[in-house]
Amino acid sequence: MTxxxxxxxxxxxxxxxxxxxxxxxxxxxxxxTVRITEVEAxxxxxxxxxxxxxxRTPRTAVMFGPAGHAYVYLSYGMHHCLNVVTGPDGTAAAxxxxxxxxxxxxxxxxxxxxxxxxxxxxxxxxxxLAAALGLDRSFSGLDLLDPxxxxxxxxxxxxxxxxxxxxxxxxxxxDTAWRFWLPDEPTVSAYRxxxxxxxxxxxxxxxxxxxxxx
DNA sequence: CGCGAGATTGACT
DNA sequence: GTCAATCTCGCGC
Numbered sequence: 001m002t003x004x005x006x007x008x009x010x011x012x013x014x015x016x017x018x019x020x021x022x023x024x025x026x027x028x029x030x031x032x033t034v035r036i037t038e039v040e041a042x043x044x045x046x047x048x049x050x051x052x053x054x055x056r057t058p059r060t061a062v063m064f065g066p067a068g069h070a071y072v073y074l075s076y077g078m079h080h081c082l083n084v085v086t087g088p089d090g091t092a093a094a095x096x097x098x099x100x101x102x103x104x105x106x107x108x109x110x111x112x113x114x115x116x117x118x119x120x121x122x123x124x125x126x127x128x129l130a131a132a133l134g135l136d137r138s139f140s141g142l143d144l145l146d147p148x149x150x151x152x153x154x155x156x157x158x159x160x161x162x163x164x165x166x167x168x169x170x171x172x173x174x175d176t177a178w179r180f181w182l183p184d185e186p187t188v189s190a191y192r193x194x195x196x197x198x199x200x201x202x203x204x205x206x207x208x209x210x211x212x213x214x
Numbered sequence: 215c216g217c218g219a220g221a222t223t224g225a226c227t
Numbered sequence: 228g229t230c231a232a233t234c235t236c237g238c239g240c
Contacts, residue, residue: 051236054237054238057236057237058236059235059236059237060236073235073236074233074234074235074236076232076233076234077232077233077234077235078232078233078234137235
């Protein structure tokens with residue numbers, strides 16, 4: 001097979017479910033392989049924190065496509081962030097890969113991230129993870145399930161139950177508990193609420209309560 | 215066509 | 228804890 005349909009189907013569900021499933025999966029770019037330890041779910045026009053909130057644009061068009069493709073964007077003019085497109089074709093959704101453990105090619109990752117204090121810091125944070133994998137916007141739109149793709153996603157068994165909490169850094173939708181991470185992983189990034197978001201649990205943005213260890 | 219905002223990081227007070 | 232760096236997007240004039 002050239003494309004794993006079962007894996008694609010696993011990512012075609014609702015945003016939070018699809019994102020949660022990515023935990024423990026492997027991302028490979030060249031010599032570097034990362035095991036995903038932290039993700040966030042983003043939806044479409046209904047999700048004010050999503051890039052697709054205002055509808056389809058050239059940049060976010062890939063989010064409206066079939067699951068299993070890459071959406072890479074430039075954040076704050078300097079850091080790249082990787083999303084895995086989720087949900088059925090025609091609806092906008094993606095999972096931001098926030099952090100991972102470098103399980104292969106750590107020396108290569110370190111060349112790209114000389115500032116990393118430890119191996120756990122190589123891909124701890126979305127910008128750092130994209131840097132460790134050597135990603136830029138040219139990777140956006142790639143089919144991650146194609147064995148010939150320069151960036152590949154491979155499913156793996158998820159041993160632990162995921163913890164969940166509100167998404168990091170978002171100004172709106174800051175109370176939606178759509179961040180998922182694996183317990184006891186030193187590679188999971190620290191939680192920082194956006195200063196532009198109101199106080200936690202502020203009215204108007206109320207969603208599900210955080211659980212676990214935010 | 216100008217301008218403000220942003221799914222971040224790392225350095226500094 | 229606070230703050231600047233840096234640039235693309237997308238809305239408003």
